[in-house]
Amino acid sequence: MAMTIMEMIKNNKIIELSEYLQEKNSVDIAKNMMYLEPCDLILVFRILQKDTAAEVFSYLKQESQQYIVESISDDEVKEVIEKLFLDDTVDFIEELPANVVKKVIRNTSPQKREFINQFLKYKECSAGSIMTIEFVDLKEEMTVKEAIEHTRKTGVNKETIDTCFVIDKYRRLKGILPIKSLILSKEDELIENIMDNSSVYAKTSEDQERIAYLFKEYDLVSMAVVDNEERLVGIITIDDVVDIIEQENTEDFQKMAAMEPTDEPYLKTSVFTLAKHRVVWLLVLMISAMVTGSIIQQFEDVLQSVVILASFIPMLMDTGGNAGSQSSTLIIRGLALGDIKIKDYLKVMTKEFRVSLIVATVLSVVNFLRLYLLQKVDIMVCLTVCGSLFFTVIIAKIVGGILPIIAKKLKCDPAIMASPLITTIVDAFALMVYFTLAKLFLGI
């Protein structure tokens, strides 16, 4: 598509291009505008119909948005900004350098400017920061006919009319009304009789993770946001919530791999930032791995007399670590999705203990057969290795199961607290059991 656009520009087929773009989806147009030369970008943006232009603009990368705002006239900026939804405007302004912000603000109507200022004040990741104000509001005492009229009149610039929001004269939220109920009800029915007053809503200060949970739990497509006086101030729509869900998941993946979380795409992040996000946890984990080293040093005499014991240390530690992270991952994910609650800690421990008995037995037996029959290792060394393996897996699974719950109980993030600690605890335990059993079985 980018090729076609360039081709048309090169051949000066501007009218054809305009027609071609009218057929295309705004998301695709935005995606392909990325590949254009700066002056072609401006040309294509100007060719777009006014309504489409604002929509395409909201899907552009930040650099392109900024370049366009810097290049077009004040009147054009005004037009785009007035057509942009407030949540998109705020997202866009937040990323701009100060001089460009000035140009945008200068071309924004006083009312919208006030809203923008108010929105910029909401805490990051709060309901207030992700909501928008373009919604259809109805009154309880309207009839269906009046409500449809009102929707027709005010709906054009709303982000969604799939759900309407019913308020009283103090703008307090009374209920919601899916457009389906409105269309399917009799014309003289009163809104208050057909609205749904059992819908869930959020305060502006609510965390976005909680919002995402409510959307999933109640299968919502939009949600009302109220201020401290229960007045309706905005709505959150599912498309933004889907982004939040993916963002929260990305953060959990990063935390569980011992990194500081960021929602910046990898290829856009600078080498220095990437290094900074990784080095802190690597340092912490490196230093905590020294604990394991000092345990080995304490048992230097054991290693000195049976040096083959050293060769099983990696296997023991790796298996313990893997067994533990399997458990912690399941529990961390269960906690994040709400499948597992803090009060389930006994159930989790019992379950992990029973699972670990099966897993530990299988692993130890396989290992024993391999070492004794295939590698002809001394039977007492085999018993030492497999005995340690057995206990290590059990401890790893129980620690892996319970640590995320303890973290959650202490109001820490299970993802970031559990993973690093587990390795250290399991490693230390594995080595202590190993050397103790070695002393016992091998009589060192």
Added chain:
Amino acid sequence: MAMTIMEMIKNNKIIELSEYLQEKNSVDIAKNMMYLEPCDLILVFRILQKDTAAEVFSYLKQESQQYIVESISDDEVKEVIEKLFLDDTVDFIEELPANVVKKVIRNTSPQKREFINQFLKYKECSAGSIMTIEFVDLKEEMTVKEAIEHTRKTGVNKETIDTCFVIDKYRRLKGILPIKSLILSKEDELIENIMDNSSVYAKTSEDQERIAYLFKEYDLVSMAVVDNEERLVGIITIDDVVDIIEQENTEDFQKMAAMEPTDEPYLKTSVFTLAKHRVVWLLVLMISAMVTGSIIQQFEDVLQSVVILASFIPMLMDTGGNAGSQSSTLIIRGLALGDIKIKDYLKVMTKEFRVSLIVATVLSVVNFLRLYLLQKVDIMVCLTVCGSLFFTVIIAKIVGGILPIIAKKLKCDPAIMASPLITTIVDAFALMVYFTLAKLFLGI
């Protein structure tokens, strides 16, 4: 809420209970019905209004659904099934034992029965298996007024009317029409002039991961599904896609922690199943860790003469593993979200190399200072350890960055292929560098 319901039943306040339930959200009613005794469950289900009953039913746990179907009369089953959306009916039937399925099928209209049979044939995780057939279909030649009439008449039992789907006389998909355009357009406007024919749609065989990607990319709330002849056969709605997104994420978390993926909630999964999902990968990893062991065995003479070297093995291996999994996690996630493509492999390798230079330098220097100044370790041993650490981190990051891309290129799942391999490769490499440097620096 469950307490209130039980209280009301105990005190025989059935009418009050009925009024109370009318005020409540279906999702909440379903959640709280879980805590009721079986006979109370049936009682509450019968008290619910017909429309609400089917909705509540679709949110109940499978055991409760089954118990209700077994307990109520054929006529009652008929009523619930006819009101249930097809996708919910299919999900529910798939989980039932054969005798209960018979009762359901017996009470299903021939037409719906045919749809159910057809739906059960779609491959799991395909667009066909997640779509539903309750949508509003319009014709291109209708006027807005006719279309609104048609929607009014046929919309009652549709899952959504937020988007209508426009078809020709062969039922081929021509475009979509958001209800917003319908409401806001003039009454005599033709549908073909206002419909959107640039919308994205899917084939029945399309994988759900791709569907989720399209919903995210194009900010959709619903999507048309067509058969091989481009005929509209169903729609997919955003609430099901949100579930799919979470399910795909859960699977990636599990695969990256070396488990066979499952979307069964942890507390509902049997101990045996949990053990089975975990033990295979633990066995594979245990056996591959033996490679590391055999490297140590080859260098037994080195360890024998400088036994303190053994105590740094855990730190080296852990740090290498952590450094590698940081990189692989970022790349796996980037590939999953579409931020990183296979063709970016050179960019990724260069970036990881540059990041690893910074990280490796910081880690080695800190480690050197700690060992030499605080623990007074022999300087040649310090150089051996820190030199190995430096190279291990660099290799770990490059391998961690490139392996997921290679897996993707080979059409393997990056999440399941990359993590286990990385540990083994990095461990083996770390030990070889370590012992080689030891021989060099310590002259063994």
